[in-house]
Amino acid sequence: MKSLMKNRLAWPVIALAALLLLNQIFRPDFLSLRMQDGHLYGSIIDIMRNGAPTILIALGMTLVIATRGIDLSVGAVVAIAGAASCAYIAASPEPASPVTAAMAVLIAVLAGLLLGVWNGFLVSTVGVQPIIATLVLMTAGRGIAQLITGGQIVSVSNDHYKSIGAGYLFTLPVSILITAAVFVLAAVLTRRTALGILIEAVGINPVASRLAGLRSRNIIWIVYVFSAVCAAIAGLMISSNVTAADANNAGLYIEMDAILAVVIGGTSLAGGRYTLAGTVIGAFIIQTLTTTVYTLGIPPEVTLVFKALVVITVCLLQAPKARNLLRSLKAAPKPGTKEKVAI
Amino acid sequence: MSSLSTLTPLTVKEPSPLRSRMRGGARYAPTLATLGLFIAMFAVGAGMYPSFLSGQVFLNLFIDNTFLIVLAVGMTFVILTGGIDLSVGAVVALSMMVSATLLQQGWNPAAVIFLVLVIGGGLGLLMGLIIQYFDIQPFIVTLAGMFLARGLCYVISLDSIPVTEGFFTSVAQAQIPLPGDLFVSPGVLLALAIVAAAFFILHHTRFGRTVYAIGGNEHSAMLMGLPVTRTKVLVYALSGLCSAIAGVLFSFYSLSGYSLAAQGMELDAIAAVVIGGTLLTGGTGYVLGSVVGVLVLGIVQTFIAYDGTLSSWWTKIVIGGLLLVFILLQRLFARKTA
Structure with a gap:
């Protein structure tokens, strides 16, 4: 029992369990799942589906924070990615075709890649403090998103695009599957290769790890790119869920939720050791908290x-x-x- | 001596070459660059639009940005110590909501303003205490403060509350005439008085010198026996107080309270301070530079309003771009003198 309590995941898991239990007491059907039209339904599924964008962004944020950094620009990246993909679909000659949807996804991910490279460049090569470097994109990013959409809410009608955020596959929402895939990918890449240790080394002591022959510059670059790409995918989910891009409000304050999820999950803001699983639990706690507020009638x-x-x-x-x-x-x-x- | 052993591990910080090398005019270089930029932008504006070159256009920059000037003053103190305050925008909104609600219930305006200042200063003090005594990054504490203040706004009301009280409306409409058919609002005088007070505090008091010393090297400041703890806490209280004053000024300006008001204003304030030449690592900068920074942001907006074809989102992009240029300049400057 003692060793179990020492596990860093113990407290987040207990908090999540307590929250779920609280909901179960107030709404006895809270934990139940049911099948309808071949889809799984239930409050738990809802929490996971609504929390998917936050989880994705929090995963990217975890690695950034592990290198002693922070990425404030993710909300702006969400807006830019959604704006770029929706603007592309709206302007294309065949707005309903699957090819258009695939191109839109590609454009959004590329946009995320580009913005991540930009952040990484400022932090690793120019040497600007992470808060300030990403503040630039946080400030300018929503302006860029509005520039893309022309200040309007661009709505699209493409069923293939819609399925990213609102569709179902194997009885589960697609957004949950995408998030799970990114989680597994990130976990395998950082825990089955040396990358995870290198990231922690950079976070614990950047100077020492550079002197030890680590290319900390490239590692910092990788984490910012990963964070921005995660944000771009989250932007796709958010915009496809409502089949529209809202440059002003999409992903507003999501950077705060993501940072919160990372901190609750047990990763220290001082950098170094991190836990991806803890972050996922942290994001669940935040989403469940929101649901609890409704359940309790607050x-x-x-x-x-x-x-x-x-x-x-x-x-x-x-x-x-x-x-x-x-x-x-x-x-x-x-x-x-x-x-x-x-x- | 026991307090020394519990100090945070000594972060090796090179003795700021900026301050030791720069003598005379050179240390004003970043601020002077901003001033040059401002004058150049004004000249370009005057060349493009004949009506731009008027005293009133210049004064309107102050009238439309009184609250931002006051916010930037508070933020300058915080950034000079090497910290950051993300809660200012939310505290502005909270101050507006509290004053609008209480005025609607028939409170005396003087009591309302006093209460608002106490709330703002108290919130800042609380954040400063947590930052200092629990050793948590200012970034995350003020972020929580932002959540708290914004959340309290929502709790008060989700709707926009108009201010119809006599004193507030008369201040809002008052114009103080200046020679040459020009005028300013009473808020401008208050903001300038606060700037003057901040200038005096930073350059002519022990508190101000301690602020600079902490930003230069906190560890040395502590070893020199300066009151580091007290100063750092007070700096956040000061920023909270400035945010509350800015909230009152914004109430005069907009005559309403709305929980979503002043969203993103913390970014404008930080941008103004950085553009004004204050180093984000702390220790170097001037409060007058921050005022020029606010004027530069104001002139960007005036430009876009004059142009008519440019949309409002260009403001954000231009501010982001300016922020980037000045951060890069700071890096370049720091490297050259090193």
């Missing part, structure tokens, strides 16, 4: 205040100073009371 306006309190609590729990304080309280029990280990 006015949805309070969600943001709730989130703020969760961020601060989690950060305080993670802070070494707060931990030391807790530890010293535990280590020095009041005189006269028998020592109890409360684990």
Whole structure:
């Protein structure tokens, strides 16, 4: 039991389980799944489907944060990717064909690749602080997205495109499958090769890892590209789910949710060790939190205040100073009371 | 001595070559570059549109950006210590919501303004305490502060609340005449007074010198016996207070409270400070530079309004571009002097 509690994933998993249990108590059919027209339905599926874009972006963010960086531009990349693909479909001669949809996806991913290369260039080659480097794209990005859409909400009607965000495959929503595929890919690439260790090395001590002969510049570049491509795919999901590109509101504040998911999942903002599985659980917690607010009948306006309190609590729990304080309280029990280990 | 051993591991920071090398006029170079850019943009505007070259167009830059000037002042303090405050836009919105709601319920305007300043300053103080005593990055703490303030706005109301109270409307409509048929709003005078106060504090008080010292090298500042902890906490309280003042000024300007107001204004404030020549790593910069930075952002908007064919989103792209140019210049500058 003790070793289980020491696992870094223990607390996020417990928090998620508690949230789910809370929902189950208030709505007895919460955890039930049912088949309808060959699709799986249920609150859990809804949480996963609505959380898919956040999970994707949080995966990219995890690797960026592991290198001691941060990527504030993901929300803007979401808007640009959605705008580019929808604008392409709307302008193409055959707006309903599968080829057009495939091209639109390609364009969005390429846009993400390009923006990631740009961020990586600023951080790794020019040496700008990550917050500031990605702030440039965060500021300009929504402007670029509006430039692409001409300031309008571009709506498209392409069933193939729509299936990315709203379709089903093997009884499951496509967006969940895409997210799962990216997760597996990222996990295999970083845990079955040396890449993961290299990323952690750069995050723990950039100077030492460079002196050890690591090409930290390339590694930093890779994580920013990965983050932007994840954001672009999330942008595809969000725009295809509503079959429209909204340059102003698509992915607004999603960078905050993603960072929050990473922190709740147990990856430290100081860089170094990271956990992709923790991030996924963190994103689930955030999405479940939103659902819980509805289930419990709390006015949805309070969600943001709730989130703020969760961020601060989690950060305080993670802070070494707060931990030391807790530890010293535990280590020095009041005189006269028998020592109890409360684990 | 025990406090020394618990210090955070010494981050090796080269003694800022910028400050030691630059004597006389050279250390004003980034700020002067911004001023040059501003004058050049004004000249280009005057060449393109005859009506651009008027005193009122220049004064309107102040009138339309009073709140941003005040925000940039607070942000300059924070960035000079090497921190960042992302909550300012949300605190502006919260101040507007609180004042609009309370005024609607018939509160005395003076009491409302006082309460708003207490809330803003208190929120900043709280964030500063968490940043300093729990050693959490300013970025994440002020992000949570932004969530909290924005969330409180939603809790107060989701609708736009008009301000019809007598004092606020009369201030909003007041014009202070200047010679030559020009005028400014009372808000401009307040903003300029705050800039003057900030200038005095930064350059002529111990607090101001400590702010610069922390930005230059926090560890040395602490070893020199400067009150690092107190100063860092106060800087965030000051930024919160400035945000609340900016919120009141924005209420005068827009005569309403809306929970989605001032969205992204923190980015404008940071952009103004950076364009004004303050180094994001802290230690170097001037509050007057930040004011020029705000004017540059203002003139970009004026340009787009004058042109008529350019759409509003060009503002964001141009601001992003300017931000990039100035960050790159800072890097170049830092490398050359190193």
